[in-house]
């Protein structure tokens with residue numbers, strides 16, 4: 133049976149059908165297309181045209197515009213005419229929820245319509261309904277009747293269609309039968325796809341979005357498997373993580389989800405949903421895609437094929453490991469901060485990685501995003517370190533440090549692959565062993581030294597790869613470990629040779645995210661090449677590191693924050709408040725960017741609390757996924773507050789809504805006073 137990717141060991145695109153959207157070809161190995169969606173009021177023709185142009189000039193190859201009702205659908209004609217008049221022929225996509233009549237108008241005007249199978253025919257009332265099989269089939273017939281006219285219009289006008297499932301807006305019918313699951317998402321789209329195929333309509337793209345990258349990745353994989361099983365072919369896939377938020381977190385979350393799939397050759401078009409102006413989404417998309425535009429060659433080492441996968445790629449299960457000190461087993465993944473490029477490590481250096489020394493009280497203040505280990509290579513810091521922090525050094529330095537009882541508890545050696553077996557002196561408690569997985573010179577036969585370290589209760593493996601297919605090489609090593617019954621914990625070591633902070637973010641999130649989302653990794657250590665480090669340091673000193681979220685960060689701080697963001701995005705370690713904020717669109721009823729910033733500024737100390745900030749009451753509550761609290765626009769100047777899916781304060785004046793949200797957090801014991 134086809135698993136979900138053409139190759140688990142090298143980059144290979146998944147074959148998909150070719151789809152035509154205006155003059156744009158998508159799928160069938162055409163370049164991965166990048167797209168975005170406008171946030172203006174669709175009735176404001178000029179504003180929508182101008183924003184579309186900003187997106188197109190930034191590189192958008194498709195622009196989506198919301199059409200909540202007939203009048204907006206009709207106005208798409210004016211928008212399209214004005215864009216064409218100004219020389220922009222980029223295909224337009226109408227975004228449809230709840231309104232088949234708007235879809236039927238839009239399909240005659242624009243090049244593509246997006247329908248959400250969760251709300252095209254069904255309504256969502258969060259009800260559990262028991263269906264017999266016969267009743268369920270009747271429901272499918274009802275969908276067929278309502279959906280087929282749109283399919284026929286698309287066929288007649290040469291319009292493409294996206295069947296875009298969202299995890300947050302599955303219909304009550306799907307939820308009742310399949311639950312809130314990735315399988316439910318797949319079935320929701322498949323019901324519509326089967327109807328379209330029965331009409332011999334194939335100009336279709338599919339998506340399976342969720343704000344949780346774990347669910348999103350599983351749903352796309354399952355969808356591919358289902359399509360191959362049922363039709364022996366795949367339709368092109370549009371990738372995205374919904375409500376990813378803004379800034380660094382939004383980028384990391386998007387890259388972890390989208391990048392994981394792209395690494396496996398999955399995805400024909402992508403949209404990064406940020407709570408920022410839509411043109412800012414495009415550079416992130418381009419950074420994600422350009423990783424696959426370079427000539428793809430193995431750097432020499434061939435990664436051995438996987439005969440049988442010893443884990444399920446369709447459900448999250450952390451690889452079974454034993455604990456070595458505070459690494460592995462059920463403990464959250466640790467963060468190792470690489471301080472090896474600092475000329476001298478001082479107490480101030482530790483501020484970058486979450487430890488702030490207060491001379492007045494002679495105490496260290498430790499943040500929620502404080503690294504668990506620092507790697508200092510040949511240096512022994514010449515001051516008393518915070519109690520919880522441990523240090524990784526090279527073996528010869530470790531020997532010196534471990535001469536004292538305190539040093540023995542604080543310092544641990546890092547060995548190079550077979551060096552551990554050959555070493556005379558080792559820690560009784562914790563040894564790190566570096567392995568470059570399937571690089572230029574190695575094959576499986578070169579890992580015989582495994583036998584000497586496998587299941588040694590003091591060994592934590594540090595896996596990295598200099599192979600061009602680095603993620604696949606490390607994943608292949610995990611497969612080997614599982615098949616050989618090796619249960620040592622693993623720290624993922626990822627270096628970046630990229631140049632800009634955005635490129636680094638995407639690189640780290642993709643390479644580590646793809647493994648963490650499959651339950652692989654008990655720790656994470658990010659690094660930079662000398663040249664990248666020099667560039668980041670220079671920009672920091674000039675105070676021009678680029679976008680706001682990374683300005684004024686030293687390389688160490690940037691890397692440490694990114695490591696915690698990746699763990700948060702993959703839901704493997706929660707160290708901060710989680711924001712699920714929609715990117716906004718023509719339905720949005722308040723300034724979403726400003727409001728998100730305001731809410732973030734007063735709640736960003738609430739570790740682990742999930743707060744959704746959604747632009748409209750039509751889609752917002754459904755799309756909030758698993759948020760603990762929701763702040764949803766419900767009319768001009770009005771906000772409705774939710775606890776989970778339940779309305780608790782309706783139509784609150786927006787002037788006082790943030791304070792009311794704080795009150796709600798307090799009433800539910802989710803509030804603590806900021807330090």
Ligand code: SF4
Nearest residue numbers: 714717747748751752
């Ligand atoms: S939730 Fe946000 S992006 Fe989605 S339809 Fe409403 S305003 Fe638009």
